[in-house]
Amino acid sequence: MLDVLVFDRRQVRRQRDRAAARLAEHDFLLREVADRLADRLLDVTRRFPTALDIGCHTGQLAETLNGRGGIETLVQCDLSPVMAAKAAQASGAATVTADEEFLPFAAESFDLVMSNLSLHWVNDLPGTLLQIRHILKKDGLLIATMLGGDTLWELRECLLEAELAEEGGAGPRVSPFTDVRDAGALLQRAGFALPVVDADTITVTYGDAMRLFADLRGMGETNAVTDRRKGLSRRMTLLRALSLYEERFKGDGGRLPATFQILTLTAWRPHPSQQKPLAPGAGRVNLAEALNDCERPGAMPDT
Numbered sequence: 001m002l003d004v005l006v007f008d009r010r011q012v013r014r015q016r017d018r019a020a021a022r023l024a025e026h027d028f029l030l031r032e033v034a035d036r037l038a039d040r041l042l043d044v045t046r047r048f049p050t051a052l053d054i055g056c057h058t059g060q061l062a063e064t065l066n067g068r069g070g071i072e073t074l075v076q077c078d079l080s081p082v083m084a085a086k087a088a089q090a091s092g093a094a095t096v097t098a099d100e101e102f103l104p105f106a107a108e109s110f111d112l113v114m115s116n117l118s119l120h121w122v123n124d125l126p127g128t129l130l131q132i133r134h135i136l137k138k139d140g141l142l143i144a145t146m147l148g149g150d151t152l153w154e155l156r157e158c159l160l161e162a163e164l165a166e167e168g169g170a171g172p173r174v175s176p177f178t179d180v181r182d183a184g185a186l187l188q189r190a191g192f193a194l195p196v197v198d199a200d201t202i203t204v205t206y207g208d209a210m211r212l213f214a215d216l217r218g219m220g221e222t223n224a225v226t227d228r229r230k231g232l233s234r235r236m237t238l239l240r241a242l243s244l245y246e247e248r249f250k251g252d253g254g255r256l257p258a259t260f261q262i263l264t265l266t267a268w269r270p271h272p273s274q275q276k277p278l279a280p281g282a283g284r285v286n287l288a289e290a291l292n293d294c295e296r297p298g299a300m301p302d303t
Contacts, residue, residue: 005123009079009099011224012121016057016080019220023058023083026218030057032202033145033262034064034116040143040266041069048112048141049073054100054132055118059087069112077103078118080220100128105135112136115144117262120177121224129190139271142192148199148261149179154249155212155241155258162241166234183263192267193274200262205255209245212258 019026038061041048047070053061056076065071076091077098078084088095098104100115100122113132122128132142178186180199187195206212216222249256268274 005226007121007123008224008226009101009121009123012220013079015217015220015222015224016078017082019218020058020080020082020086022218023086023220026215027057027060029202029204029215029219029260030060030117031064034061036200036262037061037114037116037143037145037264038064038066038068040264041065044069044141046070046141050110051075051112051114052077052105052110052135054098054103054113054115054144055079055121056087056095057083057116057118059090059093061114061116062087062091062093071112075105075110079121103128103131103135107134108137108140109135110137111140113140113142113144115146117145117147119144120146125178126186126189129186129192133190133192133269136269138269139273140269142265142267142269144265146183146263146265147177148183148263149177150199150201150259150261151177153259154245154256155209158241158244158248159237161244162237166237166240177261178263180263183265187265187267191270193270195265195267197263197265200264202260202262204258204260205251205253206258207255209242209256212256 023030049070049072051069051071051074053074053076056062056078059076062074062076065074074091074093076084076087076093076095078087078095079097079099081097084095084097087093096104100118101124113136119125119128129142136142180197184195184197187197204212204215245256251257
């Protein structure tokens with residue numbers, strides 16, 4: 001377990017518990033990204049009879065799969081017991097309450113592990129990835145989405161500047177996110193084979209910033225950093241941040257953009273049948289021949 005806990009996991013659970021009842025009014029991002037995740041399974045010429053959905057919310061991914069991946073048995077889990085109960089009711093799949101940091105599943109239980117916009121709340125992401133590799137069968141697939149480092153950069157910029165101006169200092173107002181390179185390194189560190197991480201950007205527009213705040217609360221995605229300010233924001237700080245947001249980012253149609261960067265992590269539990277990269281220096285194809293050119297030893301480029 002990490003000595004420094006970035007996220008207050010009890011607060012994450014409380015926020016999800018509160019959001020569960022009306023999540024359907026705010027889950028557009030969860031559903032959009034779930035559809036993109038499910039589409040990735042169409043690119044894999046494999047069937048995955050047993051699958052696990054980690055951080056299932058109220059079952060958006062289960063509803064989206066629609067036969068993709070050849071999944072016969074789906075297990076769902078969520079940190080929030082309220083979310084888990086609603087997911088079980090919606091999909092009929094086996095569902096348990098479980099912390100992503102302490103997965104209660106036996107070794108080599110699943111052909112496929114999925115996670116949709118949940119892992120960015122995990123303190124010990126390397127540890128969670130190790131556990132996922134452990135519960136995957138050999139040659140099993142992990143495919144997960146999480147919020148990346150450019151998420152809500154507009155809001156973060158305005159809140160930071162407003163707090164510096166009004167209060168003479170700034171605290172953590174928006175949760176920190178992982179970037180693409182870090183995510184790839186973590187997959188390798190956890191012992192996965194053939195790791196791939198890519199990033200997509202989804203820009204949502206709002207008539208006013210308060211609607212963005214309402215959606216974040218409705219998704220259970222408000223600030224849960226351990227060192228967050230426990231009280232309410234100062235009124236003048238919030239008003240200045242909203243004013244900056246409108247001044248800098250309002251588009252021609254009068255709407256405000258909010259950026260969500262989506263990282264998609266794809267990796268496999270190692271198996272002898274998988275392709276392996278050649279060792280450095282093991283190449284046998286002459287580059288000049290491949291380019292249909294001739295070598296000119298010692299030749300210098302024209303100047």
